[in-house]
Amino acid sequence: MIPPIATRFVAGETPAEALDHVRNLNDRDLKAIVNLLGEHYDDRESARADAAEYRSLAADIAATDLDACISVKPSQLGLDLGADVFREEVTTIVDSAAEEGVFVWIDMEDHTTTDTTLDAFEDLARKHDGGVGVCVQANLKRTRDDVRRLADIPGKVRFVKGAYDEPADVAYKDKATVNREYEALLEYAFEHFDGGIAVGSHDPAMIDRAIDLHEEHGTDFEIQMLMGVRDDAQEELADDYEVWQYAPYGDRWKSYFYRRAMERKENLWFAVRAIVGR
Numbered sequence: 509m510i511p512p513i514a515t516r517f518v519a520g521e522t523p524a525e526a527l528d529h530v531r532n533l534n535d536r537d538l539k540a541i542v543n544l545l546g547e548h549y550d551d552r553e554s555a556r557a558d559a560a561e562y563r564s565l566a567a568d569i570a571a572t573d574l575d576a577c578i579s580v581k582p583s584q585l586g587l588d589l590g591a592d593v594f595r596e597e598v599t600t601i602v603d604s605a606a607e608e609g610v611f612v613w614i615d616m617e618d619h620t621t622t623d624t625t626l627d628a629f630e631d632l633a634r635k636h637d638g639g640v641g642v643c644v645q646a647n648l649k650r651t652r653d654d655v656r657r658l659a660d661i662p663g664k665v666r667f668v669k670g671a672y673d674e675p676a677d678v679a680y681k682d683k684a685t686v687n688r689e690y691e692a693l694l695e696y697a698f699e700h701f702d703g704g705i706a707v708g709s710h711d712p713a714m715i716d717r718a719i720d721l722h723e724e725h726g727t728d729f730e731i732q733m734l735m736g737v738r739d740d741a742q743e744e745l746a747d748d749y750e751v752w753q754y755a756p757y758g759d760r761w762k763s764y765f766y767r768r769a770m771e772r773k774e775n776l777w778f779a780v781r782a783i784v785g786r
């Protein structure tokens with residue numbers, strides 16, 4: 509069982525617990541992106557098992573009529589074992605979710621995976637005429653070119669700043685430059701995309717910029733935030749905009765919880781207070 513300390517960031521250990529969380533979000537006008545925790549598998553069986561769980565999750569979402577989609581990680585679907593393994597597993601998920609009418613996001617991992625991830629996304633998005641989305645990272649120097657390529661592909665694009673510690677030859681390392689890049693990517697997308705823009709950020713400045721661009725160009729967009737991060741803002745923004753909460757679940761919750769708790773002082777204090785019961 510997940511201890512109360514971690515339930516701020518993780519929606520449970522089982523699909524049933526995750527779907528209970530989704531129901532609760534939907535009651536508050538928030539939509540959900542459900543992610544089964546897991547990454548960097550070095551055996552085919554784990555990748556196969558997670559792919560099967562995603563297919564079953566998509567069927568459950570469709571059967572219960574919840575406002576939810578799923579988000580998968582390439583290395584959870586066997587990318588470390590080979591691009592062909594990832595391709596095969598992600599295709600089974602997207603094909604079966606498409607039949608259920610459930611949207612699938614593909615998370616983006618470190619820069620060595622970008623080409624394989626974008627190529628898989630492009631093929632699946634063209635095959636299903638949308639129904640799938642991919643994430644791009646503002647800290648990578650290549651991303652302006654990638655976004656120009658994505659403008660002509662159906663499906664959605666999630667814009668994030670980038671969570672991986674990348675080498676300086678491929679990535680911007682200082683926050684101010686990453687922020688400037690993020691804004692430039694949004695400007696391009698709001699001007700050139702037909703919609704399908706997802707602002708995956710907790711940063712009020714980036715969200716305000718997206719709202720301004722939406723008002724200027726009329727392009728549709730959605731806001732995406734992580735479970736447990738700026739929960740109040742998620743509810744407030746949902747009064748006026750489409751807000752999706754990324755809600756992870758599963759029994760591999762410990763390292764995810766640790767990352768969330770360590771990334772900001774206030775999260776760490778929250779964890780410490782929960783431990784000492786104050």
Ligand code: FAD
Pocket residue numbers: 614615616617643645668669670671672708709710711712714732733734737738754772775
């Ligand atoms: P930061 O640059 O970290 O912070 C900017 C400002 O935002 C802060 O000054 C503060 O005002 C506010 N803020 C940020 N965090 C908090 C907090 N905990 N509490 C209160 N205020 C806060 N990265 C990937 O590399 N690949 C992915 O596939 C991916 N998917 C993601 C999906 C979603 C839905 C989200 C939200 C993020 C995802 N990320 C992904 C992570 C992303 O790359 C960033 O590392 C992460 O979101 C932190 O950047 P930020 O824009 O939220 O804000």
